[in-house]
Each structure stands twice: as structure tokens, then as C-alpha cells.
Amino acid sequence: MHELSIAYSLVQMAGEAAANAGIHSVQVVHLRLGALSGVVEEALLFSYDIAAQGTILEGSRLIIEKIPVAVRCPTCGEVELPTMQRFRCPICETPTADIVRGKELEIAALEFEDEEDELAGVAAPTLAAV
Ligand SMILES: [Zn+2]
Numbered sequence: 001m002h003e004l005s006i007a008y009s010l011v012q013m014a015g016e017a018a019a020n021a022g023i024h025s026v027q028v029v030h031l032r033l034g035a036l037s038g039v040v041e042e043a044l045l046f047s048y049d050i051a052a053q054g055t056i057l058e059g060s061r062l063i064i065e066k067i068p069v070a071v072r073c074p075t076c077g078e079v080e081l082p083t084m085q086r087f088r089c090p091i092c093e094t095p096t097a098d099i100v101r102g103k104e105l106e107i108a109a110l111e112f113e114d115e116e117d118e119l120a121g122v123a124a125p126t127l128a129a130v
Helices: 002-020 041-052
Strands: 026-034 061-067 070-073 077-080 099-101 105-112
Touching (some): 002 026, 002 041, 002 105, 026 041, 041 061
Antiparallel strands (some): 026 105, 070 099
């Protein structure tokens, strides 16, 4: 289950970002997860709780924002794919593999204690989705 290793990387990155920002207790981690990331959401949520144990992220929630796959069609521009079975423009049927969205696996924001506002734009390099 490679979600567990991803969860550990995620916890480590979020923990470092929090430490750099002087945060001692994280409540929520927002993650952007592309449909092509190869990550099973339920498995990642389960793994997250395990990975977070003993860290400043223990007891925090992982909120996943799913990003649908979008491709660039030479005729229609940027379009979302309704299915990943066919890499064709759903409007004009032109084959395209020019993916513009859907591979995301990145921390979008951390929510932490004693602060109302979110800490947006936390340094969040994309994790390697192997
Ligand atoms: Zn098209």
C-alpha cells in the first residue's frame, strides 16, 4: 500500500512547514489530489492517521480536494475529462494527451490552533507519486 509511504512524506512535509511557521498544533491539512495521482483517497486517509501519530499532526484531519483531469484540446482549449479511459476531447473528439490538471499531490494549506485564518501558501513541493 504505497499510500502509507505517501502519508509519511505528507506528514513530514506538513510538519516541517508548520515548524518553519512556528506552529505547534495543526488541526487540518488541506491536500489537493489529482485524479491521475494514483492515490486511493480512502487508503490515504487511513494511512494519514497512522503516519501522524507522535507528530505535531497527531489528531489533525486531512481534507482532500479532488482535482479532476483536464486536458488541452487544440480546438476547444482547456476541457475536463469525464473519464480517464479515453484521452480525447469530450466536445470534438480530438485525441489529446496534453494534461493540464489531474496529477496534483500537494499540500494546499494548513489550519492551526489559536488562529482564525488559514495559513495559505505554505511551501508545498509536490510529492513524488510513484
Ligand atoms: Zn475539442
